[in-house]
Structures are given as structure tokens and as C-alpha cells.
Amino acid sequence: MEDPSYYSLGFMELMNMQDFSPSIFDMFQVPPVPYVEPLIQHQESLDVLNAPATPNSSSISSESIGGQNNEEHEEEGHNKTKKENKLKPKKTSQKKKKEREPRFAFMTKSEVDHLEDGFRWRKYGQKAVKNSPFPRSYYKCTSPSCNVKKRVERYLNDTSFVVTTYEGQHTHPTPGLTPRSSAVCHEQLMRLSAPNHHQVPYLMNNYSVPLNFYSHEPSALPMDHGLLHDIVPSSSIVKKED
């Protein structure tokens, strides 16, 4: 069932791989998250995992981590009749452009849509994607205090790739790990100058390609080859198509 392409480099195995460091990003021949930087800024401290509210985080909107809304929101909600409450005026005053949380997208060659990444996710929605026969799935981290979400969809130009977009930061270690091992893993990933989404690379493998989620274009395209070592550096990719 599981797709060997990603399963072969599953999360748990990465845990045991002492040297996945030169891995993925080196193969891209590009910085880990060149396109994400402007949005998420650098938070090289692991502290952000537990204390996301930094002065510099103003531009990255940490509202989710501390509580996406200052109001109810938590599913514990006192919604009596959802039908009625559905009309709740979410936030009428604070119309701010609803800053998005830092996001990180990448694509992975896999037959299965939902890739194991060490975290537990609950699917909360699925929508048909325009111009695509494949639906987009929405997941939330099941950890109570964690507001991380992720979207999973098929890459239009090559449906053998799954596009995974993470939004937010986990406020907890991966359930499948001991705090210690996960911390070690975090540290290694940081040394990779990995994206602040420490959890992301867990499931990135030889078939993974970081995406520029602003344009929904791959930072590095699989092109016809599909293999990463054949991937063109993102720096040479200005526009995928005209």
C-alpha cells in the first residue's frame, strides 16, 4: 500500500540516518527555502517552537500559535446549533488582511496523498481543485495546542507528485519520538539551515522538491527527468512557463 518511493525514506528511518544532512537540499543545489525566507524570516532558535512570539515575528503572524483567534474558536466551542452558529460573524472588526502563517510547500513523488511525517493529522476538509481531477485535502495537527495545518494536493503538471503545504509551526515534538530524539533531529535540521518548519524535511526524500508556494511553482522542477540530481537549480528557473 505504502508508496516505496517515500516509504523508503520514512520519518523513522530519517531518525536513524545520521547523515541525512547532505541530503535533499544539496541535491537541489539551492538553498533550502529561498522563497520562503521573505515570509517566515529567520528564526534559527529552537525556542520558537515553544515561544513563537518574537519581536521579529511581526511579519509572520504568530496568531495561530498563540491562538488563531482571541475568541472562542477552539473546537470545545459552545456551539449549540452549528447551523445557527455558522452564521457567526467570525471577526467583523479586525478585518486586517488576515496575515497568513509561515508556510512551506514542497512536492514529493508519491502515489499516496498523505505522507507520513511523524505528526498526527486529522483531515477536516476536502475540496475539488479547479482544473484538476484531484481534490485537495486539508489537515490539522491533532495536538490540542497546535494549530499547524497542511494541504495536500496533486501537482497538476505531474500528478505523480504530491504537493504538501504546511502552515504554521508545531508547538510540540513529534508524537512518535521521544523529546530527546526529536530535539536532536531538530538540531540537525537547523544545521541544515532548514526552513523554520523543522518538521518538513522529515518527509522530504529523494523525490521531494521544495515549492515556491507564492506561485505554486516548484523551486526546482522535476522537468522530464523527475530525479533530483537532474533538477535544474531554482536560480535558473525564472518562470516555468510563459
Add this chain to the structure above:
DNA sequence: CGGGTTTGACCCGCGC
């Protein structure tokens, strides 16, 4: 029975 998934309705932002 509890937790996860499905699915239709609703909300909201954006472009026309």
C-alpha cells in the same frame, strides 16, 4: 466508544 474521515453547507476574499 473514541478518534478519524466524509461531505455538504457556509464563510470570505477577490476579480469582474
Add this chain to the structure above:
DNA sequence: GCGCGGGTCAAACCCG
């Protein structure tokens, strides 16, 4: 203002 598309909610359903 309206329609469309993306995102979310939550009841119903499913499954271990």
C-alpha cells in the same frame, strides 16, 4: 454587487 473559488465547520458516518 455578484459569482467564483478556496478554506473551514461540523454532523454523519466509518472503523478499529
